[in-house]
Amino acid sequence: MKIDKILDDIEEMGNDHVGSSQENPIRKDAFDLSDSEKIEAIQEDVRKILHTLGMDLTDDSLKGTPLRVAKMFVNEIFGGLHPARKPKASVFENKYKYGEMLVEKNITVYSTCEHHLLPIVGRAHVAYISNGTVVGLSKMNRIVDYFAKRPQVQERMTMQIVQELQHVLGTKDVACVVDAKHLCVNSRGIRDIESSTVTSEFGGKFKDAATRREFLDYIQLDTDF
Numbered sequence: 001m002k003i004d005k006i007l008d009d010i011e012e013m014g015n016d017h018v019g020s021s022q023e024n025p026i027r028k029d030a031f032d033l034s035d036s037e038k039i040e041a042i043q044e045d046v047r048k049i050l051h052t053l054g055m056d057l058t059d060d061s062l063k064g065t066p067l068r069v070a071k072m073f074v075n076e077i078f079g080g081l082h083p084a085r086k087p088k089a090s091v092f093e094n095k096y097k098y099g100e101m102l103v104e105k106n107i108t109v110y111s112t113c114e115h116h117l118l119p120i121v122g123r124a125h126v127a128y129i130s131n132g133t134v135v136g137l138s139k140m141n142r143i144v145d146y147f148a149k150r151p152q153v154q155e156r157m158t159m160q161i162v163q164e165l166q167h168v169l170g171t172k173d174v175a176c177v178v179d180a181k182h183l184c185v186n187s188r189g190i191r192d193i194e195s196s197t198v199t200s201e202f203g204g205k206f207k208d209a210a211t212r213r214e215f216l217d218y219i220q221l222d223t224d225f
């Protein structure tokens with residue numbers, strides 16, 4: 001899909017900052033700057049923040065921090081904002097006629113809470129029932145990682161993973177459960193180290209109680225991550 005088309009679609013939906021939109025609230029001009037121009041600009045912004053906090057940026061240990069943070073934002077933790085980085089999902093014909101549920105469980109999730117810019121760390125569990133197409137296993141992990149590498153809310157990320165897999169596989173029969181710790185809850189604010197957040201999206205056949213139950217039995221939610 002062309003970037004212009006994606007941006008037009010996003011524009012049509014509007015810039016919804018409430019978190020109800022399934023698209024991340026990005027502007028139409030989000031990719032006018034190249035990655036290296038963004039790194040240059042963000043480096044200056046980070047330098048300013050640290051300077052305002054009173055840090056001595058000539059210190060040996062600190063002087064590389066603005067560039068380090070800028071590169072990390074653009075290339076790593078927010079790298080999934082760029083549609084060009086969407087993983088190519090190799091699909092195959094289901095020649096062997098496997099007709100049961102396939103579950104990819106315990107996919108590691110590293111994301112970033114868009115309210116505080118603190119980490120979200122946990123596991124995603126993804127399942128689908130093939131209607132003739134199968135997808136390479138690792139592509140499910142890659143799709144999770146792509147949508148995680150954005151400023152996110154967990155609910156939106158969970159829905160985006162399901163929608164993308166529905167699109168790739170050409171079936172509604174896709175589900176995802178995410179169980180994650182939000183450092184904005186664990187390490188600051190209420191500082192509740194024990195709590196984690198579970199979100200789910202059940203499409204097609206997964207709306208049926210028995211199918212949903214089978215999936216949940218396979219993943220046996222384990223909060224030990």
Ligand SMILES: Nc1nc2c(ncn2[C@@H]2O[C@H](COP(=O)(O)OP(=O)(O)OP(=O)(O)O)[C@@H](O)[C@H]2O)c(=O)[nH]1
Pocket residue numbers: 113114115152153154155182184185188189190
């Ligand atoms: N629904 C949802 N909320 C989130 C997510 N990540 C963080 N939040 C919440 O976003 C809310 C932001 O609320 P605010 O009251 O504006 O922020 P705050 O003053 O820092 O709130 P506290 O965290 O309670 O100190 C907090 O309650 C967070 O726990 C998420 O993925 N989904």
Ligand SMILES: [Zn+2]
Pocket residue numbers: 113114115116117118182184185
């Ligand atoms: Zn937060």
